[in-house]
Amino acid sequence: TFTWAATGNTYTESGAYTNVTTNANGCVHTETLNLTINQATAITGASDQSFVEGSTLNDIVLSTNVTWYASLADALVPQNPIAAxxxxxxxxxxxxxxxxxxxxxxxxAVTVSTFLGTNSFDDALFSVYPNPTFDVVTVRYAKAIEHVSVHNVLGQSVLSDNIDANQGQVDLSHLTAGTYFVKITSGEASKTVKVIKK
Known part of the structure; x- marks a missing residue:
């Protein structure tokens, strides 16, 4: 929003605004305000997300880069950001x-739940590449990868495939450019990786 001091009016939309005043001598004075109000990028993502204990704010999946706050009051100002x-x-x-x-x-707002990571991947034995990618992503793990699924930032499933091997490829060429989340399942363990499609 913008408040024009000349009139005291508050504007929420871009546009040309005019203020016409007449002084004591009958002289007319016209002022024009050409106003551009920048719109911030809307944030999208799941409002409830689950993570392995020890995960950080960096692990929360959203559509754009953000600054985090511990309370709605702080976020509205904004003030007192917390570290990612x-x-x-x-x-x-x-x-x-x-x-x-x-x-x-x-x-x-994102509400998180955490769980013990007893069935998590060993990151040292796991890789997803190239990332970012233009089309195909290779997933590799020391154990057999049973299933791969891909979700968009809204949490919608856009691809699902059975691999049943230590390495497989996921073809993202038909998807529009953006951020996706590739979930890899091996036995009781699963891992979700953010992948950028160019």
């Missing part, structure tokens, strides 16, 4: 704000 390396607390709600030309977005 903050370890997630089970049941907590965090508030994300994106900036576009110094204009903050509406806060986006």
């Amino acid at each position: 390396t903050t370890v997630l607390t089970d049941g907590a709600t965090y508030y994300a704000v994106s900036l576009t030309e110094n204009c903050p977005s509406e806060p986006f």
Whole structure:
């Protein structure tokens, strides 16, 4: 929003606004305000997300880069940001704000749940490449990969495939450019990786 001091009016949309005044001598004065209001990038993503214990705010999956806040009150100002390396607390709600030309977005709330990572991948034995990619991503793990699924930032499944091998390829060529989440399942373990499609 923008408040024009000449009139005291507050504007929420871009446009040309005119203020006409007449002084005591009957002289007319016209002022024109050409106003551009920048719109912040809207944040999309799942409002409830689950993570292995020890995960941080960096692991939360959203459509754009954001700054995190511990309360809605702080996010609305915005003030008192918290570090992206903050370890997630089970049941907590965090508030994300994106900036576009110094204009903050509406806060986006994400409530997290955490679980013990007993059935997690050994990252040293796992790889996804190339990332970013233009078309095909290779997934590799020391154990057999049974299933791969791909979701968009809204959490919608856009691809699902059985691999049943230590290595497989996922063809993303038919998808529009953007951020996707590739979930790889091996036995009782699973891992989700953010992949950028160019």
